[in-house]
Amino acid sequence: MSTITTDDGVEIFYKDWGPRDAQPVVFHHGWPLSSDDWDGQMLAFLSQGYRVIAHDRRGHGRSAQVYEGHDMDHYAADVATLARALDLRDAIHIGHSTGGGEVARYVARFGEPEGRVAKAVLVAAVPPLMVKTASNPEGLPIEVFDGFRAALAANRAQFFRDVPAGPFYGFNRPGATVQEGVIQNWWRQGMMGSAKAHHDGIKAFSETDQTEDLKAISVPTLVLHGEDDQIVPIADAALKAIGLLRNGKLKTYPGYGHGMLTINADVLNADLLAFAKS
Template sequence: MPYITTSDGTELYYTDQGEGRPVVFSHGWPLSSDAWRKEIKLVADAGFRAIAHDRRGHGRSQQTYHGNDIDTYARDLRDLVRALDLHDVVVVGHSTGGGEVVRYAAEYAEGRVRKVFTAGAIPPVMLKSETNPEGTPIEVFDAIRAGVLGDVSQYWKDLALPFWGFNRDGVPFSQGLVDDFWRQGMMASLVAAYDCVKAFSETDQTEDLRALDVPIFIAHGGDDQIVPIEAAALKTAEIVSKGTLKVYDGAPHGISGAYQDQLDQDLLAFIAD
């Protein structure tokens, strides 16, 4: 399996498919690059080079005790792009991966990024505060941490329901999606899964969004129960200078079904332009 070694000595697994201009994918918490398997094939089939890595502490990458924060994630992405000598890159991030690619493009891109695409992304900041009343209360994130430290195997199965919107009336249930969420979640180290909660909920990326000088496509499900749209995409669209916002009515946080079909069409159109 292919690996690169980051500047702090961490081994990151990645997959690399196709040829052409590069498109680099960053996954959400607590998943792995497997979450992008369909998009990797579609993008490679469309004539691009599709690359996706497992974030440190997740999937097949090294399980480190330190560095489970947005800035380190972004520097790891920089190291991957450097190691593969990629240029003219489109970076694509879902959820926490959206925060990762935004920080990377704003601070560490070194002129290599031409576009950014996010879906259900965490910026600008998820945590509720006096200056962010639309955010999510700290008690919700404390409950997530308690779930991770408790019966984590059952917690991933429980979390999969709102992640995919299966707790909503009329949404077709897929045991396969629940099982795959559990599988990927169980591959993450407990330290990484726990520490990443603070990373994705408390990192204020307002200045990252202001610093972006390339086009960004901001995709978000209208019924996202994990990263509510009011404190995320709607605010991001107001902050960035070259943003395109698209809300997918009734779509959840997890990318599947009709939502995935439409998102993939929009992604292919965005990277081809």
């Protein structure tokens, strides 16, 4: 397996496919999944001549199940280590959900300052801030995320079956076509990772204020969000993020849910490729 080791000794697994001299596209997965969640997009970009890279976040997938560092600062620093190790330049960074938060912090703090990033894409992403606070009164109550933590601690295997079978892909909507293989693949990816990383990751994706990250990004940034996202409501995320980005473009999808990159891959891939080539 291909791995890099971070400054604090964490082994990070990554995939790196395609010509080494091609423009790199880096994919950042959501909670509690792995780089496998991007297989459809990686194959699509690979077929168009790009170099495609995706890593398993620390504590997720095949990366080391370490005790500490499950926060947005470490997530972004780990990406920076990977980008330096592979000497990625002129890269396009695409992040889904928590991975979108990782992209925003990496691009703002490392990618742009080091001159490594050409464009960014936030897909159903968590920034700027999910939880309800005095300065973010429209956010979700902390009790929602406490419920996630309680369900994970009580029976992670069942929780990781219920999420994809219900709100993640919108399979709980009337008339939805349920895809059992998609549910099982979500469960498989989740159960590969560390319960500790997943537990701590809830705080990372819900309570990290990334307002300043978004303001700092100047490269062209595409924001994609489903209008029926039951996990990261569009009003709390994309509609706020686009107002903070200096060079952002927003596209929304009526009826699409949080897992649209998988069950609506044909549409998403075409839009992602068009942005990459623009």
